[in-house]
Amino acid sequence: MVVGGSHERTQVGIVGAGPAGLLLAVMLRLQGIESIVVEKNSRSTVEAVIKAGVLEQGTVDLMNEIGAGARMMQQGFRHDGVVLRFDGRDERIDFPSLTGGRRVTIYAQHDVIKDLIRMQLEAGGDIRFETSEVGVHDLETSSPVLCFRDKDGVFRQIACDFIAGCDGTQGICRPSIPAGALKVYERLYPFGWFGILCTAPRSAEELIYAMHERGFVLVSTRSPDIQRMYFQCSPREKVNEWSDDRIWAEFRARLATRDGWLPREGPIFSKTVIGMRSLVVEPMRHGRLFLAGDSAHVVPPTGAKGLNLAASDAQILARALTAFYKSNCSDLLDRYSDTALRRVWKATRFSWWMTSMLHTFPGADEFQHRLQVTELDYVTGSRAAAMALAENYVGLPIE
Numbered sequence: 389m390v391v392g393g394s395h396e397r398t399q400v401g402i403v404g405a406g407p408a409g410l411l412l413a414v415m416l417r418l419q420g421i422e423s424i425v426v427e428k429n430s431r432s433t434v435e436a437v438i439k440a441g442v443l444e445q446g447t448v449d450l451m452n453e454i455g456a457g458a459r460m461m462q463q464g465f466r467h468d469g470v471v472l473r474f475d476g477r478d479e480r481i482d483f484p485s486l487t488g489g490r491r492v493t494i495y496a497q498h499d500v501i502k503d504l505i506r507m508q509l510e511a512g513g514d515i516r517f518e519t520s521e522v523g524v525h526d527l528e529t530s531s532p533v534l535c536f537r538d539k540d541g542v543f544r545q546i547a548c549d550f551i552a553g554c555d556g557t558q559g560i561c562r563p564s565i566p567a568g569a570l571k572v573y574e575r576l577y578p579f580g581w582f583g584i585l586c587t588a589p590r591s592a593e594e595l596i597y598a599m600h601e602r603g604f605v606l607v608s609t610r611s612p613d614i615q616r617m618y619f620q621c622s623p624r625e626k627v628n629e630w631s632d633d634r635i636w637a638e639f640r641a642r643l644a645t646r647d648g649w650l651p652r653e654g655p656i657f658s659k660t661v662i663g664m665r666s667l668v669v670e671p672m673r674h675g676r677l678f679l680a681g682d683s684a685h686v687v688p689p690t691g692a693k694g695l696n697l698a699a700s701d702a703q704i705l706a707r708a709l710t711a712f713y714k715s716n717c718s719d720l721l722d723r724y725s726d727t728a729l730r731r732v733w734k735a736t737r738f739s740w741w742m743t744s745m746l747h748t749f750p751g752a753d754e755f756q757h758r759l760q761v762t763e764l765d766y767v768t769g770s771r772a773a774a775m776a777l778a779e780n781y782v783g784l785p786i787e
């Protein structure tokens with residue numbers, strides 16, 4: 389029990405204003421369930437963090453269902469496929485014909501965040517930005533407590549019915565669960581991604597996932613004038629050792645095709661190195677604390693699944709909390725972890741598989757390289773294999 393400070397009450401305390409926390413808050417509000425979102429960063433900071441870009445069909449449908457999809461539908465790009473580039477050639481996976489009409493939308497995560505924050509605040513939702521000393525307590529009781537210091541320095545305690553830990557990989561919720569109550573599954577990959585943003589026209593109509601002996605490359609996009617690209621690098625790569633010229637030379641080498649394809653180059657205004665790992669913790673619940681999104685699992689970005697898993701966790705949790713408040717039924721809450729984890733493990737498998745197929749592993753020999761080329765040849769040449777990739781990429785259903 390925490391003593392002192394200003395006391396409040398809410399139904400669901402939510403830690404973190406990322407996609408998981410904000411989607412949950414909006415879905416709960418639409419069901420008449422109160423929440424308070426507690427976020428450590430300022431609104432402008434969370435609205436500026438550059439992360440994901442690919443929204444599964446189910447995430448797009450969710451944004452539309454909750455009334456947050458207008459700008460996404462206007463400014464996002466609908467992509468009907470991706471290109472796999474290997475052995476100097478391009479092979480395309482066509483989503484609608486392989487998945488009964490499903491596709492993905494390219495729309496930046498920080499735009500999703502902006503749309504959700506605006507919508508939630510305009511409807512009177514409660515989001516506290518710039519908080520510090522955030523803690524969760526009494527998790528095994530029927531009234532867990534969320535405490536924090538607000539942006540004016542006032543220490544606050546919120547008594548909740550439930551707490552949702554949506555505070556990402558560096559949050560406080562997962563570490564608040566007693567050691568031994570969680571099982572952690574982890575795989576570190578021996579490489580990272582060097583990500584850039586540049587001002588240039590689009591190089592291709594659709595995303596290109598390229599496998600090359602020098603390492604993987606992804607050609608993605610953000611808008612008609614801003615492009616997002618990544619190349620596989622050492623996890624310890626130093627950004628300041630990469631001039632624009634050196635970066636473009638690396639992209640040209642790895643993206644070379646037999647017919648002389650070249651990326652459209654332009655000034656680079658952002659360079660970052662991203663580590664790659666897979667992590668799942670089980671169960672995604674401890675007492676009345678429910679973990680959702682990156683606080684419970686991390687995938688390497690190759691399958692474009694992280695944001696989409698945050699959205700599906702939030703949906704599963706919102707459904708379970710709604711059943712609790714509307715029908716006094718806790719079955720769905722009791723099943724939350726199992727239901728969410730089945731989808732999480734499928735996305736974990738898909739992201740691991742895409743990563744293994746497309747990257748060059750240190751020490752890999754020519755035999756390994758030939759196997760990877762053959763796998764890509766098979767995946768793009770067999771309708772059954774292409775369908776397996778497509779249905780995972782556009783997103784598996786929520787059970």
Ligand code: RFL
Nearest residue numbers: 404406407408428440441442555556681682693694695696
């Ligand atoms: P987030 O987005 O990390 O949000 C967590 C929020 O919690 C706050 N927070 C705290 N608040 C209060 N107190 C504390 N003690 C707190 N500690 C943390 C943080 O400030 C933050 O606002 O987690 P969430 O909601 O689970 O969402 C997960 C996604 O952000 C992540 O999985 C994706 O960005 C992953 N990802 C991609 N996912 C996709 O689905 N499609 C993609 O195309 C895709 N591309 C990517 C990606 C991630 C990338 N990076 C940078 C890792 C590309 C990249 C480069």
Ligand code: PHB
Nearest residue numbers: 440441608689690691692
């Ligand atoms: C992105 O546009 O940032 C992006 C796209 C596809 C991925 C990962 C990241 O698999």
